[in-house]
Amino acid sequence: MAADLSVFRREIRNWLETNCPPSMRTPMTADEYPGGGRRAVYCNPETKLWLDRMGETGYTVPTWPKEYGGAGLSKAENQVLQEELRQINARPAHLGMGISMIGPALLEFGTEAQKKEHLPKIARGEIWWCQGYSEPGSGSDLASLRTQAVDDGDDYVITGQKIWTSGADKADWMFCLVRTDPHAPKHLGITFILFDMRTPGVTVKPILLISGFSPFCETFLDSVRASKKNVVSKINEGWTVAKRLLQYERTSIGGIGSRGQAGESLEDLAKRYLGGHIDDIALRQDVLRHRMNDRGFALTMKRSMEETAAGIAPGALSSMFKYYGTEQNKNRYELMLRAMGTRGVGWGADSVAADELETTQGWLRSKANSIEGGTSEVQLNIIAKRILGLPDE
Numbered sequence: 001m002a003a004d005l006s007v008f009r010r011e012i013r014n015w016l017e018t019n020c021p022p023s024m025r026t027p028m029t030a031d032e033y034p035g036g037g038r039r040a041v042y043c044n045p046e047t048k049l050w051l052d053r054m055g056e057t058g059y060t061v062p063t064w065p066k067e068y069g070g071a072g073l074s075k076a077e078n079q080v081l082q083e084e085l086r087q088i089n090a091r092p093a094h095l096g097m098g099i100s101m102i103g104p105a106l107l108e109f110g111t112e113a114q115k116k117e118h119l120p121k122i123a124r125g126e127i128w129w130c131q132g133y134s135e136p137g138s139g140s141d142l143a144s145l146r147t148q149a150v151d152d153g154d155d156y157v158i159t160g161q162k163i164w165t166s167g168a169d170k171a172d173w174m175f176c177l178v179r180t181d182p183h184a185p186k187h188l189g190i191t192f193i194l195f196d197m198r199t200p201g202v203t204v205k206p207i208l209l210i211s212g213f214s215p216f217c218e219t220f221l222d223s224v225r226a227s228k229k230n231v232v233s234k235i236n237e238g239w240t241v242a243k244r245l246l247q248y249e250r251t252s253i254g255g256i257g258s259r260g261q262a263g264e265s266l267e268d269l270a271k272r273y274l275g276g277h278i279d280d281i282a283l284r285q286d287v288l289r290h291r292m293n294d295r296g297f298a299l300t301m302k303r304s305m306e307e308t309a310a311g312i313a314p315g316a317l318s319s320m321f322k323y324y325g326t327e328q329n330k331n332r333y334e335l336m337l338r339a340m341g342t343r344g345v346g347w348g349a350d351s352v353a354a355d356e357l358e359t360t361q362g363w364l365r366s367k368a369n370s371i372e373g374g375t376s377e378v379q380l381n382i383i384a385k386r387i388l389g390l391p392d393e
Contacts, residue, residue, distance in 0.1 A: 008077055012084045019053045020090050021046035028091045030358065035096045036125025038172045054093035055124035061099050064107065068115050069123025096167075097129045097249075098122035102175045102194075105245040109192075109233045118173075118194075130168040130197070131249075132176030132219060133242070135161060140375050142177070143186045143239065147221060149178035149193065156180065156193065156231075158201075158224040164372070168204045168217035171197050175245070176226075181236050192238030195226040210364055247315060249373045250322035266290065266332060270339035283338055290335060293328060301325075316386035323379040326369035333363040 023046045028034075032047050042048040054060045057071060062078045064070025073081065103122045106115055121127045138145045147160025158178055168174070173196055181189030197204070201224040206214035233241045266287055270278050278284040301321065336359055337344035344360055346352030370376040384390040 024050040037128025051125045060094040061123045069120035104248045127172045130171035132162040132174045134164045155225045162219040164216045165219045190238045192232045192241040194230040247318040250318040319379040319382040330366045333366045
């Protein structure tokens with residue numbers, strides 16, 4: 001096996017040297033997000049080239065089966081691929097809910113027809129997905145959702161409103177929770193269904209945030225027809241799929257704590273703003289502590305990814321990853337602003353550089369990490385009950 005991996009490593013290294021464009025070995029900027037989709041616009045042509053090359057080989061989802069658009073790599077082979085990507089500082093070729101959330105959920109719960117229709121498109125970045133979970137009045141208490149789906153022959157007719165639907169204004173398809181039995185207990189009578197965002201009756205309105213961006217949207221569903229063939233798992237039993245997908249989502253969100261921010265390290269940024277040396281003992285200790293925590297968390301996440309690649313779906317531990325990862329990411333931004341001083345609190349002034357403004361906006365955006373995918377309070381409750389075994393009262 002070791003010899004085989006050595007051969008595989010050489011093959012991967014040669015392939016990357018030939019196929020990874022030069023600009024894809026530099027820090028990713030906000031306007032080069034490789035989300036794909038029917039409406040994607042690429043300011044850097046090499047972003048699309050890198051996505052296409054990785055998608056053609058299945059390396060965007062390396063452990064997925066080949067018949068579904070993946071590369072069919074083993075756990076060990078995927079580890080080699082990830083190591084070689086990091087070695088050349090390669091950017092992610094593809095990001096989004098397709099590969100981190102709905103794709104894994106379809107692999108676990110989807111019909112063969114659903115897998116063959118959607119998974120290859122996800123792997124190649126042809127479809128951008130969004131999530132129809134949260135509603136006005138049904139945030140942390142997700143199971144109280146009220147969006148109705150009425151049976152109408154081969155279709156369901158969906159009426160309701162979703163909110164905080166990330167990227168809905170760019171999305172091609174939505175995976176959505178709807179209530180198909182209004183008389184059932186609230187965790188029952190919920191169905192998990194997919195539909196095209198071009199379907200008549202879908203209206204999307206972006207929500208402007210304090211950071212200056214609009215990644216979240218309101219989505220209005222007015223008699224939207226969705227085919228019953230797009231129901232994932234069983235009718236009225238969508239809560240099971242929804243919970244599993246949330247575990248995939250939380251693991252993905254938690255990963256921001258181990259990845260940090262591409263490009264300049266926290267230490268180098270602090271030194272740049274502080275004259276080449278961090279004289280403040282307290283700040284120096286906090287930066288070092290953050291670096292140690294980053295390393296420990298990255299190793300823990302690596303173990304979790306290996307278990308997932310081996311076919312073990314994420315469980316309650318995903319709540320721990322989500323909580324710790326988002327706290328680590330928020331702490332990183334707090335340390336960045338401490339090091340930058342007044343340069344970290346500028347807002348639109350001519351004297352503020354673009355990268356400084358981006359850091360301030362990123363600091364504001366990091367606060368949402370503790371809400372999306374389930375609030376930190378929800379995660380702590382899950383950790384207390386499912387991992388620590390503490391009593392409910």
